[in-house]
Amino acid sequence: MDLHNSKAYTRRAFLVRGVTLASGAVTIPYFLQKSGVVLAQSSMLNPTGAGVPTDRILVVIQLAGGNDGLNTVVPFASDEYHRARPGISIRAEQVHRLFRQSDVGLHPALEGMKALFDDGMLTVVQGVGYPNPNRSHFTSTDIWHTADTRGVGAGWLGRYFDNQCAGSPAADAGEELAGHAGIAIGRNAPLTMQGRAYQPVSFESEELFRWTGAEASREVAEAYDQMMRGELDPTVDETNPTAAFLTRTAMDARIASDRIRRAVSTTPLTRYPRTGLGRQLAMIASMIRSGLETRVYYATLGGFDTHAGQGGAQGQHANLLRQLGDAVRAFYADLKAQGNDGRVLSMTFSEFGRRVRANASNGTDHGAAAPLFLMGPMVRAGIHGNHPSMTELEDGDLKFHTDFRRVYATVLEQWLKADSRAVLGGRFAPIRVIKQG
Amino acid sequence: MGDAIRRAPTASMRAISRDRFGEGEARHLLWRAGFGGTDAQIATLAEWGPERAVDHLLDVDNAAGYPGVRSDAFDAGVIREFTREEQRAYRMALQQGDEAAVARFRGLRESMQRADRDQMRSVQRWWLTRMIESSRPLEEKMTLFWHGHFATSYRTVENSYHMFLQNQLFRSHALGNFGDLLFRIIRDPAMLKYLNNDRNFRASPNENLARELMELFALGEGQYQERDIREGARALTGYTYSGNEFVFDANRHDDGQKQILGTSGNLNGDDFVKAILARRACSDFIATKLYRWFVVDDIPARGTPARASMERVIRDLSGALRRHRYEIKPMLRMLFLSEHFYDSANRHMQIKSPAELVVGTVRSLHTPVRDLNTLLDAMELMGQRLFFPPNVAGWAGGRAWINTSTVFVRQNTTAFLLTGMTPGSGPALTERAYDPAMAIRDFVTRRPEAARDPERMAGRLLEVMLGMEIGGARRESVARVLGADGNPLSNDGILQAMMLISAMPEYQLC
Numbered sequence: 001m002d003l004h005n006s007k008a009y010t011r012r013a014f015l016v017r018g019v020t021l022a023s024g025a026v027t028i029p030y031f032l033q034k035s036g037v038v039l040a041q042s043s044m045l046n047p048t049g050a051g052v053p054t055d056r057i058l059v060v061i062q063l064a065g066g067n068d069g070l071n072t073v074v075p076f077a078s079d080e081y082h083r084a085r086p087g088i089s090i091r092a093e094q095v096h097r098l099f100r101q102s103d104v105g106l107h108p109a110l111e112g113m114k115a116l117f118d119d120g121m122l123t124v125v126q127g128v129g130y131p132n133p134n135r136s137h138f139t140s141t142d143i144w145h146t147a148d149t150r151g152v153g154a155g156w157l158g159r160y161f162d163n164q165c166a167g168s169p170a171a172d173a174g175e176e177l178a179g180h181a182g183i184a185i186g187r188n189a190p191l192t193m194q195g196r197a198y199q200p201v202s203f204e205s206e207e208l209f210r211w212t213g214a215e216a217s218r219e220v221a222e223a224y225d226q227m228m229r230g231e232l233d234p235t236v237d238e239t240n241p242t243a244a245f246l247t248r249t250a251m252d253a254r255i256a257s258d259r260i261r262r263a264v265s266t267t268p269l270t271r272y273p274r275t276g277l278g279r280q281l282a283m284i285a286s287m288i289r290s291g292l293e294t295r296v297y298y299a300t301l302g303g304f305d306t307h308a309g310q311g312g313a314q315g316q317h318a319n320l321l322r323q324l325g326d327a328v329r330a331f332y333a334d335l336k337a338q339g340n341d342g343r344v345l346s347m348t349f350s351e352f353g354r355r356v357r358a359n360a361s362n363g364t365d366h367g368a369a370a371p372l373f374l375m376g377p378m379v380r381a382g383i384h385g386n387h388p389s390m391t392e393l394e395d396g397d398l399k400f401h402t403d404f405r406r407v408y409a410t411v412l413e414q415w416l417k418a419d420s421r422a423v424l425g426g427r428f429a430p431i432r433v434i435k436q437g
Numbered sequence: 438m439g440d441a442i443r444r445a446p447t448a449s450m451r452a453i454s455r456d457r458f459g460e461g462e463a464r465h466l467l468w469r470a471g472f473g474g475t476d477a478q479i480a481t482l483a484e485w486g487p488e489r490a491v492d493h494l495l496d497v498d499n500a501a502g503y504p505g506v507r508s509d510a511f512d513a514g515v516i517r518e519f520t521r522e523e524q525r526a527y528r529m530a531l532q533q534g535d536e537a538a539v540a541r542f543r544g545l546r547e548s549m550q551r552a553d554r555d556q557m558r559s560v561q562r563w564w565l566t567r568m569i570e571s572s573r574p575l576e577e578k579m580t581l582f583w584h585g586h587f588a589t590s591y592r593t594v595e596n597s598y599h600m601f602l603q604n605q606l607f608r609s610h611a612l613g614n615f616g617d618l619l620f621r622i623i624r625d626p627a628m629l630k631y632l633n634n635d636r637n638f639r640a641s642p643n644e645n646l647a648r649e650l651m652e653l654f655a656l657g658e659g660q661y662q663e664r665d666i667r668e669g670a671r672a673l674t675g676y677t678y679s680g681n682e683f684v685f686d687a688n689r690h691d692d693g694q695k696q697i698l699g700t701s702g703n704l705n706g707d708d709f710v711k712a713i714l715a716r717r718a719c720s721d722f723i724a725t726k727l728y729r730w731f732v733v734d735d736i737p738a739r740g741t742p743a744r745a746s747m748e749r750v751i752r753d754l755s756g757a758l759r760r761h762r763y764e765i766k767p768m769l770r771m772l773f774l775s776e777h778f779y780d781s782a783n784r785h786m787q788i789k790s791p792a793e794l795v796v797g798t799v800r801s802l803h804t805p806v807r808d809l810n811t812l813l814d815a816m817e818l819m820g821q822r823l824f825f826p827p828n829v830a831g832w833a834g835g836r837a838w839i840n841t842s843t844v845f846v847r848q849n850t851t852a853f854l855l856t857g858m859t860p861g862s863g864p865a866l867t868e869r870a871y872d873p874a875m876a877i878r879d880f881v882t883r884r885p886e887a888a889r890d891p892e893r894m895a896g897r898l899l900e901v902m903l904g905m906e907i908g909g910a911r912r913e914s915v916a917r918v919l920g921a922d923g924n925p926l927s928n929d930g931i932l933q934a935m936m937l938i939s940a941m942p943e944y945q946l947c
Contacts, residue, residue, distance in 0.1 A: 138592050152828060180841065188818065189842065199840040209845060212860045213852045213936040219921045220933045223914040224940055232910040239444055242735060242786055245836060246942035253841035307547075360540040396531070 056415055057288060059297045059331075059346040060157070060192065061277070063324070065305030066137065068317055069353035069370025070398070072110070073124055073387070077103040080390040085358040088312045098124070104387050109318040112325025113373065120381040121332060122373060123433045125407060127388040129369035129400025133352060137305070137366075140351040145191035147405050147424050156408055157182065157296055158195030159423045160416065165198055180256045183287065184298035185280040193298060200298070206261045206283070228254040263290035269337035272330040275323045277301045281331040289338045295416070304350060308361035324348070328375055345415050345434070346375040349404070355396050369400035372407065378415075378435050385431075406431055445742035446780035448749040453776050455486040462779045463490060464904050468947040469731050470494045470773055471574030472793055473801035476879050476901050491773045495766055497576040497612055506605055511560060513598050513681055516553040519546070550595070557597035561823050562809045564604060565816075568796045569806060579611035579765075580604065581792060582730050584823075587622055587654060588831035589631040591824045598681060599627040600824050615723055615763040616714050619655060623706045626678035632829070635677045637670060639691040644670040649829055651713065660718040661698060668695040672709040714763065717755075724755035724768070731769075732778060733786050734835040743782070750777050785905060785946045788838055791819035793947060794847060795854070802902070802935070803875035804854040811859075815850040819843045839945070851939035856932055873931040877901055881926075891920035898934055903943045911941070 075081045076092040095105025096114040104126075106114055116122040130149055134140045142151030154162070161181055182193045182200035189202040203209035214221035226232050228251055264283045272278040280299040287294060303320055310317040328346065335341040353370025369388055388398040409420035410430040421427055453462065463482035467474040471494065474482070482490040519527060523542065530538035568577045584607055591600050603625050610618040622628050623646070629635050632646040647669035651661045675690030676683070695704045698712040713719055728751050729736070737743035757768040772778055789797060795812050798804060806812070816822065820838055827833075852858055855871060874881055880888060880897050887893040895915035899907045918934045938944060 142592075187814075199842070201840075202842050203845075207860045208849075209842070210860070211845060211852070211940060212849045212858050212862075213933075213940060215858065215862070216856070216933050216936060217918075217921070219918050220937055223918055223937055226914065227911065227937075227941065232914055240785065241443060242788060242836070243942060243946060246788070246839060246945050249839050249841065250844050250942050253844040256841050257845065357534075357536060359543075360537050365540075365543060 055343055056417075057295060057297065057340075057344045058157075058411060058415060059281075059284060059299065059344060061324070061328075061346060061348045062190065062192075062298070062300045063304050063320075063348055063350040064141075064300055064302040065350070066140075066352045066354055066366055067304045067320075067348075067350035067370060068306060068310065068364050069350075069367075070356065070364075071310075071312070071317055072107055072321060073104050073126065073371040074107060075104050075387045075390060078390045080356075084356045084390075085364075087362050088310060088358050088364075090313055094313045098383060102383065104383070107318065107321050108313045109322035110325040111322070112327070112329035114325075115329050116325075116332065116375055117381060121377055121379060122375055122381055123379040124371050124373060124383045125402060125431065125433065126371045126383060126385040127369050127398065127401040128372050128404050128407060129352075129398075129402075130404055131400075133368035133397065133400075135352065135366040135368075137351060142191060144349055144351055144404060147408055154196045155190065155192040155194045156423060157193045158191075158198050158200075160195075160412060160418055161193070161198035161200075161296075162195035163418065163422055165195075180260070180292065180294055182296045182298070183260070183284075183292075183294050185283060186298070186300050190298055190300070193296065200296075201256055201260070202298075203260075206264045209260060210257050225254075259290070259292065260287060263287045263292060266290070268334050270330055270333040272334070273323065273326045275327060277323050277327040278330060281327050282334070285331055285334040285338070288335065288340050288344065306354070306363050307359065307365060308363040310363045332375070332377075342377050344376055345378060345411070346373075347407070347411065348373045353398060356390065356393060356398060357396060368394065368397035370398070372404075374407075374433055380433050380435055382433075384433050402431065403428060410434060443737055443741065443743045444782040445746045446782035447776055448746040449776040450750065450753045450771060451776050452774040453487050453779050457779075458487040458490075459483055461784070461904065462487070465779060465784050466490060466494070466773060468793075468797065468904075469778075469787070470769075471578055471800075472568060473797040473947065475801060475803055475875075476877065480879060487774055491770060494575050494773070495612065495770055497573040503570065503572040506608065508605075510563070511556060511598055511601050515556050515598060516549045516596055517680070553595065553597050557591055557600065557824065558810075558813075560597055560601050560604070561813050564823055565792075565796070565809055565813060566806075568792060569799050574800070576608060576611045580607045581790075582727070583607035583611070583618070585826060585831035585834075586726060587628060588826035588829050589627045590826055590828075594627045594630050596627070596630070599630065602681065603627040604824075612766045612769065613764070615758070615765060616710070617763075619650075619710045619714065620707060622654070623650070623673065623676055623710065624683035626681060626683065629676060629678050629683075634673055637674050637676065638689045639671075639674050642667070642670040642674055642691070646670070646676075647673055647709070650709070653830055655713045655722060656716060656718045657722045660716065660722075665697050668697045668704075669709050671695055672697060672704045673706045676706050717759070720755040720758040720763070721751070723763075724751050724758055727765075727768070728754060728772075731772060732783055734788070735786065746777070750775075785903075785943065787947050788835055789945055789947050790832070790834060790838060791816040791821035791847075792823070794819070794945070795850060797947065798851050798854050798939070801876075802855070802873075805857075805870050807854060807857060811853065812850070815846060815853070818846045819850070847945060848940045851944070852936050855936055855939065871932070873928055873935055876935070877931075888926060891916040894919055894926075894931075895934065898931070899938055902935065902938045903941065904947075905943065907941075907943070 070081065071088065071090060074090045074095050076090060076095050082089045090107060094108045096108065096110060097105040098117055113122055130143065132149070134143060139151050143149055145155050146153045147156040180201040184190050184193055184200050184202040185204070186202060187204050189200050193200040211224055214224055230251060264286045266286050266289065268282045268285055272282040277299060284297045284299060287297070301320065301324060306317050309315065332341055335344055349372050350370060353367045354364035355367040359365055385402055388401065392399060405424055405428040408424060409428040410433060412418045412420040412423055413430050414434040414436065460479050460483045463479045467479060467482065485493070526538070527542045530542065571577050584604065589603060591597065594600060606621055606625060610621070632649055633643045634646040637643040637646065644666050648666045650669065651665065652658055671691045671693070672695055675686040675688070677686055677689070678684055690705070692703045694701065697704055697709055698716065700708065700712040702708065728747070733747065737747060754768055754772060757771050761767045777783070795816055799806055813823070820843060821832060849860060877897060892912070895912050899912060899915060915934050915937055918937055919930045922930055924930065
């Protein structure tokens with residue numbers, strides 16, 4: 001079977017052929033076949049390469065467990081707020097005020113976020129949620145992942161990848177898009193990034209994104225490398241398409257593994273806090289710096305399910321917020337030193353906020369609407385929307401005014417330049433939080 | 438892609454003759470009708486011949502040496518709904534803002550949920566252990582089939598005992614009658630909850646179960662009208678559960694006139710199932726699904742000879758199902774004995790599911806189990822979390838199992854089973870409990886001189902682990918690893934060679 005029968009004899013095709021001939025393998029990784037076409041296309045569409053969507057990167061930070069929005073963006077001027085939360089409320093003089101006149105302020109531990117705000121790199125979107133809020137971690141997380149209020153179907157960014165994939169003539173259904181268009185740091189690929197066909201690359205640490213067997217001895221490591229470079233197998237059984245598919249994917253994996261591990265082994269340009277999220281964002285910054293064509297990265301900070309002893313200005317919840325703010329601040333400092341900060345938009349989300357009233361154990365239970373953050377030099381810095389009313393509650397919870405899918409639509413249309421309607425399965429009006437131009 | 442060059446297997450359903458049933462055929466049977474076997478088991482089945490081998494595997498009711506399942510294996514009351522009084526008191530506490538009482542109720546619910554999640558984990562470990570240990574591997578493999586077919590997830594059900602009960606239902610009907618299973622599934626608490634039939638009322642029918650019963654469980658898309666869904670949902674009103682028991686709630690049931698799939702009357706759920714079973718599409722649908730599970734998952738392109746062969750075989754299987762009134766066993770016997778099943782074009786064509794990979798590695802190579810939790814986590818990373826299928830359509834299977842991340846998880850999980858190595862744990866192999874000679878005992882005892890030759894040893898290991906002959910550069914590279922320390926029979930060398938082979942793409946096939 002002739003894999004090199006391309007109509008246009010591009011430089012890339014030559015390279016692909018060169019690699020193939022050099023390795024003597026009939027089977028070449030999808031990754032190489034794909035990037036040939038993808039590269040040729042993008043250079044035809046936009047010879048300078050500047051401003052094409054592939055340039056732009058989205059970083060999603062999941063705050064798992066249900067972040068207490070009320071103690072993140074604090075309505076410090078509200079008597080109801082202080083009355084409902086004796087023992088854990090934040091006092092007016094403790095918060096970071098964003099504007100002089102503003103009736104909300106950031107939690108004192110969010111120094112990092114305040115610094116980003118002062119540099120024009122933070123937007124707070126208030127009152128985000130969806131109708132008939134679900135208070136189960138599982139279901140509400142799935143709802144946010146899928147952008148479907150029943151929480152069923154593929155992930156919203158997975159569908160975005162599916163659509164990108166379907167639009168590319170190079171893509172066969174079920175095969176991967178350019179190797180690693182989406183990378184998630186974590187044990188599992190998050191549902192958000194899983195499409196009907198598209199599967200993201202995911203790994204907890206670069207150590208896990210490789211073959212452990214190589215540690216056994218030099219001989220076995222060498223034999224494995226030769227095998228995965230296709231040097232040992234001039235005759236993959238092409239009459240068994242399944243075997244050929246497996247061989248190609250394994251070769252792809254090795255290439256992705258090599259590139260990603262090389263990328264993350266570089267030292268960041270700035271110092272990161274020694275926290276889980278700090279480590280994850282440092283890895284992501286290194287991958288961005290190395291020039292991977294990845295469009296979406298995903299990081300997770302867990303522990304927000306603060307049912308007991310969550311603390312106020314200090315304590316459990318404060319530590320989590322400090323981790324978030326400090327890590328993101330270091331991340332953007334690194335990106336700025338790289339010259340990549342303008343290419344990267346970051347957003348947080350959490351499955352729900354928490355109830356207005358503190359519970360009897362100085363914690364908070366599962367609630368509904370909450371704020372989220374959008375970060376990066378390309379955001380319109382500020383506060384979007386009012387704080388939800390502290391008196392007009394729904395079943396003891398804040399009422400949302402901005403459907404979370406409007407935030408997704410904003411990111412899809414104004415950042416990734418994608419058709420949000422096709423991805424979200426309906427029309428959601430974008431909000432004005434991203435600079436245009 | 439590639440279907441043009443895909444070879445078409447024979448469509449013959451004649452029984453394979455004894456003299457054509459060798460070790461390769463026995464190995465194929467063991468992998469497809471179970472989770473693989475050791476080379477000693479393969480040799481035994483080959484010696485028995487096809488009839489005895491197939492009947493042995495099908496005889497799941499009489500297989501000795503493995504305990505059945507006790508109904509008290511798990512705590513039936515680990516989680517429960519609030520009683521009516523509790524619900525009233527809870528609502529009152531919410532209205533009156535009695536935080537202490539609200540916290541007490543939430544605490545009670547959360548502690549039950551925690552205990553239930555723990556029990557769910559135990560049920561997962563228990564099932565994986567059964568797959569690994571059972572002397573009736575086909576029973577567990579069919580249980581896994583029904584779990585994927587009638588996909589129900591704990592995520593929605595949130596009751597570990599209901600999930601266990603459903604698993605037991607699948608096991609007790611593993612090779613039984615599909616019709617019986619269908620009558621039971623519309624009474625299964627986990628299913629009733631998962632597809633919202635507990636909210637299916639006369640005044641406001643919920644169509645979820647009725648739709649999936651036809652679309653995904655028994656007929657397939659295009660074999661029914663929207664009207665059949667509406668009327669089917671009415672027939673299923675009142676089918677709900679209380680505690681761990683099915684309950685028919687006559688007050689919720691709509692006993693008016695209905696017309697479903699051409700049958701009329703004041704039909705109930707059983708009548709709905711009967712109407713489904715009367716359809717030829719039903720046996721076609723189940724035969725196709727079982728064919729894809731046991732023979733070839735990847736359906737060849739229309740118009741190709743491979744597709745034509747498959748369609749003829751499925752027609753025969755569907756006919757067998759109808760002749761035997763939906764008894765599964767006679768149909769499977771016909772399939773497992775057929776020349777078609779053993780055709781070389783059907784071998785090494787399936788991508789092992791995570792369960793097949795993990796369980797099959799332990800069963801075929803006799804590795805230690807090492808750590809059930811690690812194995813369950815690994816399976817989840819490979820995309821198959823038992824009791825948590827992704828949606829009502831079950832696991833997509835086939836190529837969907839494979840992507841750049843799962844490739845490493847698969848390779849590293851077999852490395853873990855073989856050596857106990859986890860990423861970063863380093864090279865110390867010698868202290869691990871596994872004696873690799875277990876996998877090739879027959880070879881070593883029968884041909885001691887060959888076992889000392891790295892080349893021949895490499896060939897044998899490749900054959901045992903991949904079920905095919907691999908020559909050339911790959912065999913040489915395995916031989917090099919074997920001979921690296923001058924002793925082709927050192928455990929370290931064999932283990933490393935086995936690890937290398939398990940990282941070959943063909944190891945993912947069966």
